[in-house]
Amino acid sequence: MKYIDGFRQGDAGKFLGKRIRENAAKLAAAHPPIFIMEVCGSHTMAISRFGIRDVLPDNVRLLSGPGCPVCVTDAGYIDAALTLAKRDVIIATFGDMVRVPGSSDSLADARSDGADVRVCYSPAQAVDIAAENPDREVVFMAIGFETTIAPVITLIPSAMARQLENLSLLTAFKLVPPALSALIADPEVKVDAFICPAHVSAIIGSNAYLPYVEQHGVPCVVCGFEPLDILFGIDNVVSQFLKGERLLVNQYNRVVKPDGNRAALALFEKYLIPVDAGWRGIGVIPQSGLGIKDEFEKFDAAMRFSVSTAGGAPDPGCMCGEVLKGKILPADCPMFGDACTPQHPVGPCMVSSEGSCAAHYKYER
Ligand code: SF4
DSSP states (O other): HHHHHHHTTTTHHHHHHHHHHHHHHHHTTSOEEEEEOOOOHHHHHHHHHHTTTSSSSEEEEEEEOSSTTTTTSHHHHHHHHHHHHHHEEEEEEGGGGGGOOOOOOOOOHHHHHOOEEOOOOTTHHHHHHHHOOOTSSSEEEEEEEEHEEEEEEETHHHHHHOOOEEEEEEEEEEHHHHHHHHHHOTTOOSSSEEEEEEEHHHHHHHGGHHHHHTTTTOOOOOOOSSSSHHHHHHHHHHHHHHHHHOOEETTTTTTTTTTTHHHHHHHHHHHEEHHHEEEETEEEEEEEEEEEGGGHHHHHHHHTTTTTOOOOOOOOOOOOOHTTTTTTTTSTTTTBBBBBSSOOSSSSHHHTTHHHHHHHHHHHO
């Protein structure tokens, strides 16, 4: 409880922790341990940072799913960016991607060899870079879940408005609901309930999770990022199991609406089309990504430069796939904290500021 004590709403945290433990104790005789998976890198970080696992009884287990967009990006995608960088293309990217290993090197390695790799804090910076370098091609590394897709895809109308012919997107957009379906369908993945992501849910709406409740009997609780939000979510799941309920609960309704953000979804509809997508360590999940529609093909870097973002050959010892499916905790990977550290990461889960391995290394060793 020491971490929760330090939070500004410590009394509420103590109360929730106590209620979770009491309800879990009542549940223990009749039910095996409950496995609750969060699918959001910010939840992953908050759970580790605030010591939420320490508050929970043994029969309530938290797992991290594929909620970090950097972590689920295939090594082949990094390889494609490296190929373009070698062709004197300016690579514009969010900072987390720079140190992610591809099949052999990272963009940081390429940059030390002279590649022009520029870190952007906002996708709009890529438009400025393209405008300032009319004689060079600029490729923005367009990764992310539904939350990030909306602002990134506005690069297309921005480039059109400024009549830029040298900006394109290397896409690896991912959708959360198909990943949840794949996890439920995987007999080796133990998940009894989902803590649903906050920002992604603000885009897709809480109703997106109804199928998991109605067809699979898996409770879904949409939570915010504060430790109390997460504790409320866990408390709700335990309470549902105690009462024999299986419900969709939106505890983040101060932000998340049932139908999501229609303006953002309209942008998806206008520029993007569902595609099969590869998830690092997990494999291809049908219709789990979004690609650029044919009519906007000139903005699709993979088409424009004839490069493939598929597959790649990540370090065979890295167990990011098992971590991302919640099959193991990061410390179960033999390389954790030894051969693999934030200073010398072997896999993306140790690189990203939202990665499970990075979170465990920083807060739970
Ligand atoms: S500790 Fe490193 S090598 Fe192991 S799963 Fe995590 S990122 Fe991969």
